[in-house]
Amino acid sequence: MFEPRPFIAEEIERLKAAIPGKAIIACSGGVDSTVAAVLTSRAIGERLLAVFIDTGYMRKGEPALVDGMLRRLGVQHRMVDASTEFSEGLRGVVDPEVKRKIIGERFIRVFEREARDFGATHLVQGTIAPDWIESGGGIRDTIKSHHNVGGLPAEMEVTLVEPLRDLYKDEVRKVARELGVEVADRQPFPGPGLAIRILGEATPEATAIVREACAIVEEELERAAAAGTMPLPWQYFATLLPVRSVGVQGDIRAYGYTVAVRAVESVDGMTANYAKIPHDVLERISSRITNTLKAKVNRVVYDVTDKPPGTIEWE
Amino acid sequence: MRILVVDNGGQWTHREWRVLRDLGVETAIIPNTTPLAEIQADGLVLSGGAPRVGLSGEKMGRIGEYLDQATIPILGICAGHQFMAVHLGGAAGPSAIPEFGKTIIHIDDRNELFREVPDSIQAWESHNDEVTRVPPGFRALAHSENCRVQAMASDAKPLLGLQFHPEVEHTECGETIFENFVRLCERHGSH
Numbered sequence A: 001m002f003e004p005r006p007f008i009a010e011e012i013e014r015l016k017a018a019i020p021g022k023a024i025i026a027c028s029g030g031v032d033s034t035v036a037a038v039l040t041s042r043a044i045g046e047r048l049l050a051v052f053i054d055t056g057y058m059r060k061g062e063p064a065l066v067d068g069m070l071r072r073l074g075v076q077h078r079m080v081d082a083s084t085e086f087s088e089g090l091r092g093v094v095d096p097e098v099k100r101k102i103i104g105e106r107f108i109r110v111f112e113r114e115a116r117d118f119g120a121t122h123l124v125q126g127t128i129a130p131d132w133i134e135s136g137g138g139i140r141d142t143i144k145s146h147h148n149v150g151g152l153p154a155e156m157e158v159t160l161v162e163p164l165r166d167l168y169k170d171e172v173r174k175v176a177r178e179l180g181v182e183v184a185d186r187q188p189f190p191g192p193g194l195a196i197r198i199l200g201e202a203t204p205e206a207t208a209i210v211r212e213a214c215a216i217v218e219e220e221l222e223r224a225a226a227a228g229t230m231p232l233p234w235q236y237f238a239t240l241l242p243v244r245s246v247g248v249q250g251d252i253r254a255y256g257y258t259v260a261v262r263a264v265e266s267v268d269g270m271t272a273n274y275a276k277i278p279h280d281v282l283e284r285i286s287s288r289i290t291n292t293l294k295a296k297v298n299r300v301v302y303d304v305t306d307k308p309p310g311t312i313e314w315e
Numbered sequence B: 001m002r003i004l005v006v007d008n009g010g011q012w013t014h015r016e017w018r019v020l021r022d023l024g025v026e027t028a029i030i031p032n033t034t035p036l037a038e039i040q041a042d043g044l045v046l047s048g049g050a051p052r053v054g055l056s057g058e059k060m061g062r063i064g065e066y067l068d069q070a071t072i073p074i075l076g077i078c079a080g081h082q083f084m085a086v087h088l089g090g091a092a093g094p095s096a097i098p099e100f101g102k103t104i105i106h107i108d109d110r111n112e113l114f115r116e117v118p119d120s121i122q123a124w125e126s127h128n129d130e131v132t133r134v135p136p137g138f139r140a141l142a143h144s145e146n147c148r149v150q151a152m153a154s155d156a157k158p159l160l161g162l163q164f165h166p167e168v169e170h171t172e173c174g175e176t177i178f179e180n181f182v183r184l185c186e187r188h189g190s191h
Helices: A004-018 A031-047 A062-073 A083-089 A096-118 A129-135 A169-179 A193-197 A204-226 A279-296 B013-022 B063-069 B079-087 B174-189
Strands: A023-026 A048-054 A077-081 A122-124 A159-161 A235-249 A252-266 A272-274 A297-302 B003-007 B029-031 B043-046 B074-077 B091-107 B120-133 B138-143 B151-154 B159-162
Touching: A004 A031, A004 A169, A023 A031, A023 A096, A031 A048, A031 A062, A031 A122, A031 A169, A048 A062, A048 A096, A062 A077, A077 A096, A083 A096, A096 A122, A096 A193, A129 B013, A193 A204, A193 A235, A204 A235, A204 A252, A204 A279, A235 A279, A235 A297, A252 A279, A279 A297, B003 B013, B003 B174, B013 B029, B013 B174, B043 B063, B043 B079, B043 B174, B063 B079, B074 B079, B079 B091, B079 B120, B079 B151, B079 B159
Parallel strands: A023 A048, A023 A122, A048 A077, A122 A159, A252 A297, B003 B029, B003 B043, B043 B074, B074 B159
Antiparallel strands: A235 A252, A252 A272, B091 B120, B091 B138, B138 B151, B151 B159
């Protein structure tokens, strides 16, 4: 059985040995990268700089939240606004694999710059087992290229260190709780962020729409779970579909876009089943989304697909 | 007790490793190109994989060699199970109705692999092909609504196959099935 304490002790020793100089760590504020940051910080202290990159595809209020958390955890960090760089990179990009590869490549370029500024020779990432498994390679099919695996360019100026490679999310959470990391139980959020919650081009306008829709889904499900109406799902969000349909809003014809609500139950993210959300909760989510987004979104659907055959995210 | 997981490129190969590890068994993932002479184990698990075994037998490395020459118990899962069937004289082909996600498995034959497993369990699947005819000397042990051979075992040798995935969280009694396989390997080793 996986035991967090021996794992933590061994990993800290391994990190000390692997990083003789300075390192930077890619930290999104999610549980994986935050755990990796705390482990590395315990191993090499001030020789570590955590870098948070605002890609422009983060959730509502996320950068400020992460800044505060890293301060409280005492991890030396820097907040970088790279939103222009990322949105330019994704201009006109529609294919999900191409999106992921471009995002992975942009991340690395930003980290290379930061590593050079800090004098770091190593880049630490919170990559976990599902990331490299689903990214494929060799005889393993590529299900999707995770931003921290499939998108890495052939020549890299820094050495990569991934302390959590063999772990699944449930195991990372055990480590997080042991380390006192406050996002231990926060739902997973993909590295490419909202860019892959928009089917088709991830324009600034589409990003604003899906950011709002995600915030509504999160608020409503968290409120219903806190009230004991339903268990909190493992992962829950909204996806903006490029499908338009006819509606009627305020006695005039509407021809807006569609949001798919997604909520799943899982343990390790490798298999999942769709969450059986009570209808009155779905109803609140639906009407809040269409009321808030007005003519932009006039239809909401609920994704009733397990993994397999779907994956949790749509891209 | 050392049971190795032979990687056929499956999504859940690492899960198979994890379940064995959690059962306290010494385990590792090895490429399916590993020569049999280099394998020191008390049992093997042939993982699932992407290859359409029902269509061609390529990309399955040396597992034919393991099936022909190894004397230890071998459990084939999904593509591993299909390859076992084809290689030993049975047949596999594209499923008329493939299964992804939840399926109910009905156990028809009480093999030791199913010790303490109820007659019907919810299992998770992900297959485009299936075994259409078990090899000579094998019997089918379980079925689902859409798939006739969900499990098989040889009468004479310790060779077993499962179409569904006992290694994922969503399959009921998956860990029990693995425990039974470990027990089978222990019994076999002590002879």
